[in-house]
Amino acid sequence: MSGYVRIHRSLIGHPAFRNDAEAMAFAWLVTKAQWKPTRVRYKERAIVLNRGQLAISQRDMARALDRDKAWIERLWKRLRAEAMIEVGSEAGVAVITICKYAQYQATSATREAVDEAPQEAEVRQGQGTEQVKEEIKEVSSEAKASSPRPWALPVGVSLQVWADFLSNRKRKRLGNTPTAWKSFNDDLARVSAQTGIPPPKLIEHAAAKGWGSINDPSPLNGQANGRPNQTTGMGRTERAALAALADIEGYPARH
Numbered sequence: 716m717s718g719y720v721r722i723h724r725s726l727i728g729h730p731a732f733r734n735d736a737e738a739m740a741f742a743w744l745v746t747k748a749q750w751k752p753t754r755v756r757y758k759e760r761a762i763v764l765n766r767g768q769l770a771i772s773q774r775d776m777a778r779a780l781d782r783d784k785a786w787i788e789r790l791w792k793r794l795r796a797e798a799m800i801e802v803g804s805e806a807g808v809a810v811i812t813i814c815k816y817a818q819y820q821a822t823s824a825t826r827e828a829v830d831e832a833p834q835e836a837e838v839r840q841g842q843g844t845e846q847v848k849e850e851i852k853e854v855s856s857e858a859k860a861s862s863p864r865p866w867a868l869p870v871g872v873s874l875q876v877w878a879d880f881l882s883n884r885k886r887k888r889l890g891n892t893p894t895a896w897k898s899f900n901d902d903l904a905r906v907s908a909q910t911g912i913p914p915p916k917l918i919e920h921a922a923a924k925g926w927g928s929i930n931d932p933s934p935l936n937g938q939a940n941g942r943p944n945q946t947t948g949m950g951r952t953e954r955a956a957l958a959a960l961a962d963i964e965g966y967p968a969r970h
Contacts, residue, residue: 720746721820731797737790740780741799744769748813750820762805763874765867767816770808803870803915812870865896871915876922884927902929 722742732738749755749764756762757770764770773791777784791811794800801812813819868877884891903914906929910917920932 720748720750731793731799733793737793740776740782740787740790741794743776743780744771744800744811745813745816745819747771748811748816757808760806760808762808762810763868764805764810765812767813767820768870769811770805771811772809801870805871805873810870865893866891869914869918871913872918876919880918880922880927883922883925887927889927899929906931 722745726738726742727735729738732741747769748767749769750766752763752765754761754763755770758772762770773784773787776782777787780787791800791802795802799814801814803810803812866881868874881891889895903917906912906917907914910931910933912920912932917929917932921927921929
């Protein structure tokens, strides 16, 4: 990793931190975050990190900073409560997203908008088919220089799954406007709260079923007797198993 990051002096003494050591630990996360979409290998697993993301476990961070694991755990909890980071999972690996990374590192709104084009292009180059490239390109043209950007790759969702989901939307002639993005996120949060299934798993299921929106995998007429619904192929028992599997894989609860 090379280059530099911008760290504002107000980080020291910020009310989110109990002491300067915690402020420096957050600065460490910022310096370790990727400045562009990058494919990395961590704990023998290949994952794709977006701008402002890093893969790190609490144990490895504690070892790197010569701190107790419980100290790192408390820090992560406070940073999440202050909406400074989000913690997700990719291929069973913890992925941290710096919530305002684009705001921290952009020299200007114009520079940020210009920089996004080559970043998204590099993501597309890593895909295996021309169809995936076209789907990512189309969504990128609608993205804004903000965080999170509308229709950007969600935390915990693989590039292939997300490209398949966007392809479903295109086939069904569903728009990818900021308003549609808000509706998508509202549905995702609602169905996740109702079913207990983490958002990444709901998106993956929707992509596999050819859906262009987020729906409850097991409607009431499939829950009554536990048999799979003819439309979705998933009943109450399978839904519970999916939620349990997600817990094992380490997806964090939404706050």
